[in-house]
Amino acid sequence: MKSTFSFFVSFLLPFTLLAEQSLFDGKTLEGWDGNPLHWSVEEGAIVGVNTVENPTKGNTFLIWKGGSLKDFDLTLECKIDSGNSGIQYRSFIKPGKHDGWRIGGYQADFESGDKYSGICYGEAFRGILCMRGDRTTLSRDESGKLIKNIEKMGDTSKLGLAVKKKDWNKYRIVAEGFRFEHYINGQKMCELIDEDKQQRREDGLLAFQVHQGPSMKVYFRNIVLK
Numbered sequence: 631m632k633s634t635f636s637f638f639v640s641f642l643l644p645f646t647l648l649a650e651q652s653l654f655d656g657k658t659l660e661g662w663d664g665n666p667l668h669w670s671v672e673e674g675a676i677v678g679v680n681t682v683e684n685p686t687k688g689n690t691f692l693i694w695k696g697g698s699l700k701d702f703d704l705t706l707e708c709k710i711d712s713g714n715s716g717i718q719y720r721s722f723i724k725p726g727k728h729d730g731w732r733i734g735g736y737q738a739d740f741e742s743g744d745k746y747s748g749i750c751y752g753e754a755f756r757g758i759l760c761m762r763g764d765r766t767t768l769s770r771d772e773s774g775k776l777i778k779n780i781e782k783m784g785d786t787s788k789l790g791l792a793v794k795k796k797d798w799n800k801y802r803i804v805a806e807g808f809r810f811e812h813y814i815n816g817q818k819m820c821e822l823i824d825e826d827k828q829q830r831r832e833d834g835l836l837a838f839q840v841h842q843g844p845s846m847k848v849y850f851r852n853i854v855l856k
Contacts, residue, residue, distance in 0.1 A: 650856050663695055668684070668692075672849075680845055686842050698834055701805055704836070704854070704856070708849060711742065714739070714742070714841045721737075747762070749819070763784040763820065783821065792814055793814055808824040
């Protein structure tokens, strides 16, 4: 009896752990919520834009309405023509009066430049948390000051070479407990260990960013949550 039960559990467990969910049907923004001036679907991809004709007054986001994420493994493809964007996770709707599309929390950064793709940024949430090439542990000292203990695990410039310009990149985010890892095209970009019990988040929203300022255009597709 014990042997039969053990076999059943070992058979079932991998399927539980590897369950996948596609978050985008490739045709519509069903299941997502954002300002239609800035978000649409083009040729099988979610597209976010900021233009001179329709500028956003502050960063705006496309929010997945499927629930709150805790531990997960997310993969997607993205490319950016210009500007700065990012993938929000375990995030929150910012307090105060606004249009409802203002988000704060952990962000996997993605840009057309050479410095920030792959980092972990805290949108309205402690600023830069972990740079590319770093393993950063966050904590607080006795006075309440935020402390960053940084261990180098790679060269930021060399890691940046893995990011394709104006082309599709595979982005992967793994959140397990309070450890967060970002990968681009199979290359580990950063690792954040958040021991800041004052502000760390154990669950929250998934969203994509259109950044205020200069015109920009970003694309997302093949969004799979595990």
